[in-house]
Amino acid sequence: MKYALLVHQPQELFEQRDPAAAAAGKAYGEALRAAGVVVVAAGLQPPQSATMVSVRDGKRQVHDGPYAETKEFLGGFVIIDVPDLDAALEWAARHPWAANSAVEVRPLFAYS
Numbered sequence: 001m002k003y004a005l006l007v008h009q010p011q012e013l014f015e016q017r018d019p020a021a022a023a024a025g026k027a028y029g030e031a032l033r034a035a036g037v038v039v040v041a042a043g044l045q046p047p048q049s050a051t052m053v054s055v056r057d058g059k060r061q062v063h064d065g066p067y068a069e070t071k072e073f074l075g076g077f078v079i080i081d082v083p084d085l086d087a088a089l090e091w092a093a094r095h096p097w098a099a100n101s102a103v104e105v106r107p108l109f110a111y112s
Helices: 011-014 021-037 085-094
Strands: 001-011 038-043 051-056 059-064 072-079 103-108
Touching: 001 011, 001 085, 011 038, 011 072, 021 085, 072 085, 085 103
Parallel strands: none
Antiparallel strands: 001 072, 001 103, 038 072, 051 059
């Protein structure tokens, strides 16, 4: 089953360029690939780079900046394919950001 690991982190972590954190993220990605469970993974640019799009009455509306004023933002994601929720939780706990942020685990709908 496929799960999304959604990494939520505080704004200040977006602004830090920590070589140790980058190395830990690289090692985590290599472990995911070695286990054959990763589908796709990516970090996201800071929330200020976001653009929101909505359509109202058939007209596209575009808004710059983060969707909501909040202390934590989505900083990245990993899509994994593992047997069950327990396996997904294990991979979430191994994520390097789990030590100072939060990793949300959500099952994906299977579309055919």
